[in-house]
Amino acid sequence: MKCLKKVFFMVILLLLLTGCWDKVELEDRAFVYGIAIDTAEKQSEIKLTSQLIVPSQLSTLGGGGGSGPAFRNLSVTGETIIDTNREMIKQTSRVPDPTHIKVILFSEDIVKQPTLFKEYIDLFLREKDMRRGILIAVASGEAGELLSVEPQHEKIPTQYIGRLLETKGNLETIESIRVGDIQEKLLERESFPLPVIEKLDSKSVNYVGIAIYNGKKDQMVGLLKGDEAKGLSVLIEEKNTGTLNINVEGKSSTVELLKINHKITLVNNNPNNFEFKISLKIIGTIAEQFGNQDVMNAEVHDKFQLGLEQKIHEITTKAVEKLQKDYKTDVLELGPYLHHYHPKVWEQTKDNWEFGENNFSKSKINFDIHVMIERPGTINKTSDRNENRQ
Amino acid sequence: MKPTQTHGFISDRDIMIAVTSNIIGITTLIFPRVIAQYTSAGDGWIAILIGGIVACIWSWVIAKIASSFPNQSFITYASYLLTKPMAVIITTLFIIHFILVTAYQVREVTVLAHQYLFDKTPIEVVSLLFLLVVVYGVSGSRAGIFRLIVIFFPTVIVGLLILVVMPLGLFKTENLLPTFQTDFQGHMKASLSTVGTFLGFSMLLFYIELVKEPKNTPKMAVKGVMIAVLFSFLIFLICIGTFGNATTRNLFFPAFDISKTVELPGGFFERSDVILFVIWTIIIFTTTLIFFDLIVLLMMMLFKNAKKMNIILGISPLIFLLSMLPVNYIEITNVGRFLTNSLFIFLLIVTILLGITYKVKGGNQN
Structure with a gap:
């Protein structure tokens, strides 16, 4: 009898175990996967587009039995993000769950306005459910539109955009920017690059180039595209590599960069007349040639190297010129370099780096480029004829 | 608990583990922020080193004094060295401090749970549940508590190692630069607050009584402090290297947020902080357990005839009420700072008093 009583008591205790205040069933959650922030018609308001995923649709889609898309986009306007x-x-019929946000897109209009970007990013760092690894990108045009593309090889647009931002192999792109990295930059008031994407058609998104965000003005000041973007990429990226087209004997060739090493040194530390040397060590391989050069020949090899060296010099100079003259923004990390390695010099110049005296724009930047073409690819040449192709 | 078990049932190793477990606690979560506030870039490591050395010496002194009176309770040897009334006053002050610290710990674990886990569960419920588990732990035998701490120890160490190793991929050495840019005042302040986070070794005053032959205990106690210092050192460097100084000083729980930064591939492991939350709960649990047990230990010294259960049941509601007193995060932070500072000064005075009289009167084997 005593034993029975005990068992009875335990069964009653079991009932207590089922309680959980913060329980939200998986089926009741609406996972927010991507967020796009646009300006609204009213000046002080923003338009927030969230992409919610429907877990059940996501699983059935593979079997072909799914009806309708696996996501749902919702747009609302409001004053602050959390309010919206x-x-x-x-x-929604479900509670939005921000724990797995992958990408946040800001429309260009927002990033171009002073301090707005900084204000909106606060939430993504403060909210407890947010991860610090959320990717950030700038959308050229309307950000919300990007979430409605219908990618053909991914189930959800955000997933597609996220993968796109993370893919390496093109020099016009930069390594993905995470919200956690941004906080440090914003607190130190450093400038940084941001990826810019646009909607190409209803099925695809295109990586446009690199936005230049000025940490002192707290706004996006410019956009680097094409060769300029490649130049910046060569100067600041380490993991992200890609291809460059060079001209050898009048024929186009493409060299793939395998490894980029860079090192900054301060040559002259007079604040009004800074001089930096950026040493680049690049290892490449011949990826494609239209001509029929004998790449096994040492002279030809030198020609390729020289061509690549000139090309790199050209694009980096272009990029640096634009940054110094037009945008007056240091995303080359020269300021942080001074701060880290020459703290005394930095103390003198930090208030006049990107504004005021503009020591960044006045400083002279030299390149010391070492190129090595390590591998020729698998073949020597495709055709042997020495004719001119049109 | 049988009366025969009151002395000599724990080993030197247990003391070492208990010291480490007691030092690594809620302050470990917060201290990178405090130190980053006072120092520039990664310079805080100097402060941790200095603070660590001070803590090692201090703990050695305390352990040395306490181990010169083998199997004697704190109140006995304190009465012998100082006077009986002084010993009673000191013990009472320690009891008050430990009650406040336990309440603070209970509240902080709730804050942490609220910050990262629950939104709607009332604070009272989380606190009460946590406190009930602690009470359950304390009401058993003291040997059981030590055994529990020893069992948890490998888990805690592995958890902390995971915490330190996982973000290495995001570690940027540039964040530690420029070196040696902190002024003297900054170093001083940072070192002082580092010592403040290591004050958990104050338990040595009371627990060495339980060691059978406390000959090697001071050495082991210092080893325990050293383990804690080592982990603090690593956690601080990882925080600065991953976040940078400016971010670290702006995060409330930097040591917890590093686990939020890491993303292992695969949807589930995208949130690796879940696993580490368990570790942190264990860490705070062991710390609270020790503090609560110290209250009981000291109370029983003062009131020889009191029953252990009565003390526990009398104290628990008080702790619960105290833990509910602070209304917001600002007050909690202030309470935490007050507790550390007051213990710092108090422990310093006690150590000096005991140290001087010990030099004069010498140890007592009886």
């Missing part, structure tokens, strides 16, 4: 987000609850 709560407004969204009025429209």
